[in-house]
Amino acid sequence: MTAVTAEAPAHDDPHGYSARHLSVLEGLEAVRKRPGMYIGSTDSRGLTHCLWEIVDNSVDEALAGHCTKISVVLHADGSYEVCDNGRGIPVDIEPRTGLPGVELVMTRLHAGGKFGGVSYTASGGLHGVGASVVNALSARLDVEVDRDGHTHAMSFKRGLPGEFAAPGPERRFKKKSGLRKIAEVPPGVTGTRVRFWPDLQIFLKDARIDTETVMDRMRQTAFLVPGLEISVRDERGEEPVAETFKFDGGISEFCDYLAKDEPICDTLRFRGRGHFTETVPVLDEQGHLTPTDVERDLEVDVALRWGTGYDTVCKSFVNVIATPKHGTHVTGFDRALVRTINEQLRATKLLKNGDEPVTKDDILEGLTAVVTVRLPEPQFEGQTKEVLGTSAATRIVARVVSEGLKEAFDNPKRGARQQMRAVLEKIVAAAKARIAARTHRDNQRRKNALENSALPAKLVDCRTTDDRSELFIVEGDSALGTAKLARNSEFQALLPIRGKILNVQKASMADMLKNAECAAIIQVVGAGSGRTFDLEAARYGRVILMADADVDGAHIRCLLLTLFYRYMRPMLEAGRVFAAVPPLHRIQLTNPKKGQDKYVYCYTDAELRRKLVEFERRGIRWKEPIQRYKGLGEMDADQLAETTMDPRRRMLRRIRLHDAEEAARIFDLLMGSEVAPRREFITAGAAELDAERIDA
Template sequence: MTDKTKYDASNIQVLEGLEAVRKRPSMYIGSTDSRGLHHLVYEVVDNSIDEALAGYCQNIQMTINEDGSVTVVDDGRGIPVDIQPKYNKSALEVVLTILHAGGKFDKDTYKVSGGLHGVGVSVVNALSEWLIAEVRRDGKLYRQTFAYGIPTSGVETVGESSHTGTTIQFMPDKTIFETVDFRYEILLNRLRELAFLNKGIRIETEDKRTKSEDFEELSPMPEESELDADLDLPFDGSEDEGDDDGESEKVSKKSKKSGTHSSHSYSLKERKHILHYEGGIIEFVKYLNAGKGILHDNPIYFEKQKDGTDVEISMQYTENFNANVYSFANNINTTEGGTHMVGFKSALTRVANDYIKKNGLEKDGSGLSGEDIREGLTAIISVKLLEPQFEGQTKTKLGNSEVKGIVDSLVSDGLSEYFEENPKVAVAIFEKALLAKKAREAAKKARELTRRKNALEVSTLPGKLADCSEKDSRLCELYLVEGDSAGGSAKQGRNRAFQAILPFRGKILNVEKTRMDKALKNNEIISLITALGAGLGDEMDLEKLRYHKVIIMTDADVDGAHIRTLILTFFFRYMTDLVTAGHVYIAQPPLYKLKKGKAEYYAYSDKQMKNKIEEIGEKGVTVQRYKGLGEMNPEQLWSTTMNPETRTLLQVTIEDAIVADQIFSILMGDDVFPRKQFIQEHAKEVVNLDI
């Protein structure tokens, strides 16, 4: 019998090579869900971007192949294939099979790199069913194959090549990942960022899959003849942007308001994009401001260097009331900010107040807050430094202490110079900021008034809040319900112990088109803020949140979708932490009730309804289409939509803050043209159409 209490040298496991990666993949790529899956592509592309930063790569291609694998091709120098003395293996094999191996540690090879630890491509190899590496250098074409991180061939010379570069094709391991279905839009958004952040680089993206149903049917490793046909990419400049037999067209036409245009083309049939931005982050800001009213035609831009750190800033003010400031360090999206963000904000606030004081633009002399001067601002902060240090829970916060002073100094010089040379733009910006100050002070008074309310007053609510009896907020749920009819059914059908109901009468205010001081005069918004109890904006404190599930439950029609979008817009703009912390959900009520004899069935989509009819037989079946929650009695609403044992909830997450900001601006903003274009582009993706 084995002694389970025994603990000696025999209990110590040494995981050789890439075994540790396969054993604990989340330690290397963050997770094994969709986010981790897409991270594999980023790791490979980052190697090509690093070649570009070193000055050796101009073109990158990323393709999702028909079999679900991904191919990344660049025209860099090509990974070396000669023997690495320490391991007596080719450098190509070392890079692909040994952690912390690569050229990123040699500052003569890569002065600036987005790859932090040299683990990228070897981790991709470890987590793939198969991987094929091809290298073009020294006039030769080399190839090596791998399976689950283990070489299945040596480095073989398979041809000649007049070009240089590296091709990596890999198939993710479906036993590791929850899904191996790549989402083209997610990859496209990240690669678009990289194209903006590295001006002049040309990135091609393509999705060769035709039907979503086919994505899970994965093929074995392709034959060499197939691989040659797919990867013969000379980058000879023969294919110009948009030149795909007339199928391409500009993604966005010139906006009447912002004057913005997009520099990439795409084919609707082939899902193919060419991303190429000579203007770099200037075009990034214009892209973000498409459809927004702008205060000045051309973005403010400057690039400066100090102590080996490159600082690039582009910023433009809009008529909107929200600030969108995005920061990057060595191309990594620092979503938690960091020292470069702190330096930028402090310099902007100081320069603005100095200018206002010097030019007598404010009578009382109390000055602007950072929040005031950032209203309506869209900005990109991009720094490139030798030794980036990241911190924070997701390692997306720049921690280099010296960067704060460098960015502060360079931004202060750049902005002071710009405002002195462009006084009309400066006055327009600061007059807007002074209006924002007045609105902020009014909003502060309104918030203080809301805080002083010890309990919810019926007169302030669109309907009565039916609270729950549970005192532990972690167990409590708040349903935001459309209308009195649905609210009545929800109140009767709920579990009063932990489920609270807050009905809205009509549609809440569209906060995309108004400042916070006006929003805080809206009864529905005041009721919502007070009910949640956690405050809003920078002052939000989730420790005071009264319900840990906030569930939006609206009708499955156009009005219901509009109300849901209005609530989500408010949460995204003024309660972002509520969303990012995972507290917001969307209820999924059934669309149909099917009845045959005494048996009743519920269907949540057209497809489910049709499948059920096929299953039970069409004869004698009656189908009821629910247009509103009020059509269900309390028992039906409980069993289908509110019972934790049987319901389906969709959790609202923010995968990409930049994309989320654009969508809310398009859907809820003033400009009609981008909204019309968005609807046309996404019309085929509609699941339930209310006519």
């Protein structure tokens, strides 16, 4: 693959832009020059994607029926290893390039065994760039293949084949092509082992693969490939962490695992297949690409169940590869649900003539579903494979799901008729609640804050209504008084809350709306709540949580974030929720130098210690004792504006949806209704607690 980039022409020479200004990147150079194009980013997400590329190759062997065990090891030296007992990468010479199969797939983009549909009928790695991209972005990559009675080995440095003098990526390296035999293995023993050290010239220094992320992905894969045994071992901590996954129940068992609420009906399983014709370019004997019509088979496997809760969990997969942003297969699933459920509601008279049809959101309330399809050479939108683009999947999935749902409603299994009736009644109840909430919202909403007499009296509103507007949710009335003086009334509004709001993690929506603080926040944001939340109607461009920098303040932020996560999630998805970062300490300098501020603020104890060491080294004196802020109310207006509210100087922490999901998971563990997991968590962490920090 060749990438061409262009330098900007010189400003003083309008005619100086010529062919010599073009750069041609050959082969893996393009990957190193633009890594984000292949792995999405160079932070922890991109590094994790590299591991998935290697793991997916092993899983493809399992899908083809040649692999029963996969091992993933996160080594203490920062390297990552994937082993399998599949057929092994081919080691013979590829005739057109003269290279061994191992070297070909590791050094050439778009080289692999998944293009022709002969070696793999369904696979996750489809672009032929996975292993070679990981190789290009690794300071060192070692591959060992057991085939033909021998272990064949090869090493690479930043994509170049060769040999290292000793273990580790920084050892002396000698460029050399070709495989070497390092051991004998019994006949019939096959497999592949790949170990790579990420290149710190490419990845950020703090890039790290999270253990829980690997565990979740491997557990998920074991569900999707029944009978496949996957072991994970993390050797980076003081004590190694290891776990093995193997499930025989397939996606029905996966669906039950994902569902956290009580079931209304048994898990339904729909299987089917369809055929479609696809025009693809095929290499002929002369090496030319010729458009050719190819017949494709697409297998559909769907598991779903409705529960008593309100959250929706929908996981979708293509050839075991997760598609978090879904695609055409989920589009077909949604269409079949909406059409078939509405037909059933009309047939059972639960929806009468003139009633609004139920919407997708009504049907998805309390639904847990796993949608999987398998097909050769699926069309993904981008190398990260987050969205399926194969258009025929919509039609085939819709047909399979529609037929399966009709059969489940019309001819239910023994004892399931009442369950299916309960599903329809739950969907109708959700539709009625949505319509009632919409009517209420339309009646209560006002064009602007001044016209809305229903807004809480304690709201200190701003004058502007554009995207600059900010709503500060302030902890306590004492901080509110100072914040009134510190704010810019043009675009900064204030809403005080009294103490800790309701724990909405285990409270019903009715209890949440009865809570004065929760109701005030939802009312002031002005965009509704839950499934009826309308991001476009939000009255403020951003919401900033401003709480004390202590344990209580952190608890209040967690409660507020749980409220936003459960009932105003689009605000988090749009990146419009922030946490203010108030300082912990203020150092007053007694002899500030010219141009140096008299007051220096520190936001952590570690930062304070570093500053004091720096001041001692530079001979800068300060006034004792150093002020320690116990709360926002201790600051005067100038200090609060300078450190927390003035956009030119403040520090904000954007709350991402990933942060909120993790916080909600921990909050559910610590304050949810289930006691046993909380007891296990406290027992496991008791030894790590410093007894002297207990304030009792």
